[in-house]
Ligand SMILES: [Zn+2]
């Protein structure tokens with residue numbers, strides 16, 4: 001499993017920003033402080049999110065998407081799904097389309113409607129490209145808290161406290177279960193809803209990947225992203241209900257410059273509180 005990117009939407013540092021944190025990241029000798037937009041390759045066949053940096057990152061870290069079958073989209077924000085990427089599987093000589101794109105029902109409906117609107121735009125070259133892109137994938141809606149068997153995995157989306165572009169769209173945090181272990185990928189999420197805690201009460205996570213976008217920022221409890229404070233409270237509750245235990249590993253991702261923490265600073269704050277099995281992820285990290 002490979003972290004292809006671990007930054008929030010504007011990457012880290014934000015190229016348009018010269019705040020103290022962005023400048024410290026640029027000057028740092030620690031290359032883990034340079035982050036691209038978040039996506040995660042579970043294995044050769046399964047990818048979570050597919051943004052403008054994903055294609056670059058796959059090559060950068062020596063992989064390929066040739067065998068890709070499934071893309072799990074957390075939500076329709078530009079740092080999680082870049083539709084233009086669908087132009088490229090068709091240009092492969094060896095890849096066997098179509099891909100399956102899994103998304104929440106609202107995200108799936110919004111994507112379908114956007115594509116149909118774009119197809120009607122009076123630009124024949126673009127229409128042609130959109131028609132070709134639509135040959136590459138099928139959209140598969142996955143309702144929240146319902147478990148689906150997808151190849152060798154059980155997949156259950158949890159509802160995140162984070163809105164996507166489409167009306168009524170909430171992010172999907174995916175619980176992925178295989179005989180070898182259980183993983184939850186929660187980016188973007190905000191504080192977990194009670195329904196999510198309740199669903200997870202019956203489960204033990206081997207690996208939790210969770211966003212920690214806003215670090216030291218102070219935000220209200222309903223914020224659509226985690227701060228260090230809300231992340232810590234969420235983890236405490238997960239430990240309390242035994243969803244996490246001493247042998248679970250936790251990786252914090254989707255880091256924003258506005259959280260004012262570089263890699264080592266963030267990881268050391270988390271490890272002081274939760275011990276040695278919590279890490280801040282970085283681009284290229286293999287689990
Ligand atoms: Zn995001």
Ligand SMILES: [Zn+2]
Nearest residue numbers: 017019022257
């Ligand atoms: Zn900045």
Ligand SMILES: [Zn+2]
Nearest residue numbers: 075077162188
């Ligand atoms: Zn988002």
